[in-house]
Amino acid sequence: xxxxxxxxxxxxxxxxxxxxxxxxxxxxxxxxxxxxxxxxxxxxxxxxxxxxxxxxxxxxxxxxxxxxxxxxxxxxxxxxxxxxxxxxxxxxxxxxxxxxxxxxxxxxxxxxxxxxxxxxxxxxxxxxxxxxxxxxxxxxxxxxxxxxxxxxxxxxxxxxxxxxxxxxxxxxxxxxxxxxxxxxxxxxxxxxxxxxxxxxxxxxxxxxxxxxxxxxxxxxxxxxxxxxxxxxxxxxxxxxxxxxxxxxxxxxxxxxxxxxxxxxxxxxxxxxxxxxxxxxxxxxxxxxxxxxxxxxxxxxxxxxxxxxxxxxxxxxxxxxxxxxxxxxxxxxxxxxxxxxxxxxxxxxxxxxxxxxxxxxxxxxxxxxxxxxxxxxxxxxxxxxxxxxxxxxxxxxxxxxxxxxxxxxxx
Ligand SMILES: [Zn+2]
Numbered sequence: 001x002x003x004x005x006x007x008x009x010x011x012x013x014x015x016x017x018x019x020x021x022x023x024x025x026x027x028x029x030x031x032x033x034x035x036x037x038x039x040x041x042x043x044x045x046x047x048x049x050x051x052x053x054x055x056x057x058x059x060x061x062x063x064x065x066x067x068x069x070x071x072x073x074x075x076x077x078x079x080x081x082x083x084x085x086x087x088x089x090x091x092x093x094x095x096x097x098x099x100x101x102x103x104x105x106x107x108x109x110x111x112x113x114x115x116x117x118x119x120x121x122x123x124x125x126x127x128x129x130x131x132x133x134x135x136x137x138x139x140x141x142x143x144x145x146x147x148x149x150x151x152x153x154x155x156x157x158x159x160x161x162x163x164x165x166x167x168x169x170x171x172x173x174x175x176x177x178x179x180x181x182x183x184x185x186x187x188x189x190x191x192x193x194x195x196x197x198x199x200x201x202x203x204x205x206x207x208x209x210x211x212x213x214x215x216x217x218x219x220x221x222x223x224x225x226x227x228x229x230x231x232x233x234x235x236x237x238x239x240x241x242x243x244x245x246x247x248x249x250x251x252x253x254x255x256x257x258x259x260x261x262x263x264x265x266x267x268x269x270x271x272x273x274x275x276x277x278x279x280x281x282x283x284x285x286x287x288x289x290x291x292x293x294x295x296x297x298x299x300x301x302x303x304x305x306x307x308x309x310x311x312x313x314x315x316x317x318x319x320x321x322x323x324x325x326x327x328x329x330x331x332x333x334x335x336x337x338x339x340x341x342x343x344x345x346x347x348x349x350x351x352x353x354x355x356x357x358x359x360x361x362x363x364x365x366x367x368x369x370x371x372x373x374x375x376x377x378x379x380x381x382x383x384x385x386x387x388x389x390x391x392x393x394x395x396x397x398x399x400x401x402x403x404x405x406x407x408x409x410x
Contacts, residue, residue, distance in 0.1 A: 216278065
């Protein structure tokens with residue numbers, strides 16, 4: 001017999017191919033594309049089979065609802081996203097939805113009714129791979145969407161407003177009383193669980209993030225005739241700064257990370273000492289204080305390096321995302337369910353953003369991470385063991401049982 005975990009994994013695999021991918025080579029499924037529509041149709045079938053009523057909201061989220069013991073009871077929302085990056089793996093996003101569907105399938109086949117409803121949300125544009133925006137659909141549901149954010153156009157010149165009714169879009173919002181809590185199962189997208197030899201981890205929160213654009217100016221010069229001691233080399237200075245950022249993060253706690261992901265040498269040439277360079281700096285940690293102290297230290301070192309090399313330095317902060325802590329009581333329930341499922345409990349911070357951090361504005365949130373091989377994601381090589389998905393299902397079912405018992409003590 002195929003277990004629910006194996007079926008959840010197999011369904012993600014099935015959705016990684018056309019017509020559920022916009023591309024014949026590898027999985028690409030962007031918000032509101034033909035593949036997005038085909039995927040929603042397939043998911044609607046699976047949700048209905050699992051005993052849910054299915055609807056699509058004005059932000060083009062797909063929602064399945066399994067009623068509780070009384071009609072119109074508030075819902076535990078289990079969700080994740082069905083859109084993907086370009087040339088994606090099969091599990092980043094969809095696995096959380098499939099595990100939600102399997103959780104409901106187990107409830108309905110055993111005739112279990114809860115003091116709350118369970119709703120499965122398949123969110124739309126978590127990755128932001130089509131429009132220059134991200135998490136529009138969960139922001140609409142959480143009621144935190146600024147309507148101005150909907151004025152976006154994709155690279156083919158298609159406006160979001162050509163595809164959906166922008167005036168109706170914010171009506172996807174749920175009232176706080178309708179949603180009890182939000183649970184998201186997601187692949188870790190990092191190597192920590194694998195290194196710990198664990199299938200699962202309880203997420204303590206989503207990391208606080210700072211992003212900067214850094215510019216350096218020196219003096220352009222002839223690569224053959226300018227003696228080393230006379231140079232003001234904007235690339236050499238940038239290289240030293242990249243390593244300084246790495247050193248600061250490496251010396252900190254494990255969830256502190258710093259990344260230079262873009263480096264540019266405007267009008268660079270092989271025979272010219274660079275007069276200008278620019279790069280990005282992204283700093284994250286579970287705790288905003290840790291993040292801020294690290295960013296301060298990195299920028300202090302940048303100033304020292306610039307001064308010693310006689311380079312002009314400009315620093316522009318472009319992003320400040322606060323940390324989104326998960327709910328402590330829900331984390332405890334997840335851990336109790338983890339122990340009951342025979343797994344060692346383990347807590348970790350999410351370095352990546354997820355719909356959960358948006359939903360935190362609406363209700364308490366919890367996240368369960370699943371080990372993925374090599375920590376690889378955003379890559380066709382993404383892989384999850386069906387046995388790990390089965391363990392996640394056991395924990396999600398245990399979590400729901402405990403949440404029910406908490407709301408309706410025997
Ligand atoms: Zn994701």
